[in-house]
Amino acid sequence: MDDLTAIAEMESREFSPLAYPYFVLRQLFDIHGALWVVADLAGAVGGYALVAAGQTQEAWLIGLAVSSSHQGRGLGRSLIEQAVASCTAADLDTLFLTVRPSNTSATNLYKASGFRGIGYDEKYFGVGEPRELLVRRLAPVASRPTNLRWDKNEFLPPGE
Numbered sequence: 001m002d003d004l005t006a007i008a009e010m011e012s013r014e015f016s017p018l019a020y021p022y023f024v025l026r027q028l029f030d031i032h033g034a035l036w037v038v039a040d041l042a043g044a045v046g047g048y049a050l051v052a053a054g055q056t057q058e059a060w061l062i063g064l065a066v067s068s069s070h071q072g073r074g075l076g077r078s079l080i081e082q083a084v085a086s087c088t089a090a091d092l093d094t095l096f097l098t099v100r101p102s103n104t105s106a107t108n109l110y111k112a113s114g115f116r117g118i119g120y121d122e123k124y125f126g127v128g129e130p131r132e133l134l135v136r137r138l139a140p141v142a143s144r145p146t147n148l149r150w151d152k153n154e155f156l157p158p159g160e
C-alpha cells in the first residue's frame with residue numbers, strides 16, 4: 001500500500017495517456033496485490049511488476065516498469081522472475097502479457113524471459129496501434145506436495 005503513490009507516478013511517467021490512475025491501482029491492489037512485486041532500492045520504488053489472476057489458473061502481467069535511472073541493470077528481468085515466483089506459489093500455471101511490438105526493450109526482455117508470441121491484435125490500443133500477446137507456461141513449484149490432502153496427525157500441534 002505504501003508504494004502505490006510511487007507506482008502511480010511511475011505509471012504516469014512511462015505510460016501516459018494509458019497509465020493506470022491511482023484509484024484503479026488502489027482497486028486492483030485490493031484484488032491482486034498479493035501477487036505484486038516492487039523493487040525496493042533503499043526505501044525508494046525502483047520498479048514494479050503488477051499481476052492480475054484470472055478465474056482459472058491463468059494470470060496476466062498487467063504492468064511492468066523500471067525507473068529510467070535504474071534501467072539496464074537487470075531489474076526488469078528480476079522483477080519478472082519474482083512475479084513468476086509469486087504466481088507459482090499461488091498455484092497459477094500460465095502468465096500472459098500484452099506488449100506493443102514497437103517496444104523493443106520490453107519485447108526483448110519478455111522473450112529472453114521465456115515468453116513466446118501467441119497472438120497479434122492489429123488495433124488493440126486503437127487504429128494502427130497493435131499489440132503482441134505473449135505467454136509463459138509456469139513450472140510447478142518443485143517442493144509442492146503431489147498429494148495436497150493433509151495428514152491430521154502430522155500437522156496438528158503436539159498434544160492435539
Ligand SMILES: CC(C)(COP(=O)(O)OP(=O)(O)OC[C@H]1O[C@@H](n2cnc3c(N)ncnc32)[C@H](O)[C@@H]1OP(=O)(O)O)[C@@H](O)C(=O)NCCC(=O)NCCS
Nearest residue numbers: 014064065066071072073074075076077099105106108109
Ligand atoms: C522494459 C523495462 C521494464 C526493462 O527493464 P530493465 O531493468 O531495463 O531490463 P533489464 O536490465 O533487466 O534487461 C533485461 C533484458 O531486456 C532487454 N532489454 C532491456 N533494455 C533494452 C534496450 N534498451 N534495448 C534492447 N533490449 C533491452 C535485453 O534483452 C536485456 O537482456 P541483456 O541485458 O542480457 O541484453 C524498462 O526498460 C522499462 O521500464 N521501460 C519502460 C516501461 C515499459 O515499457 N514497460 C513494459 C510495458 S509492456
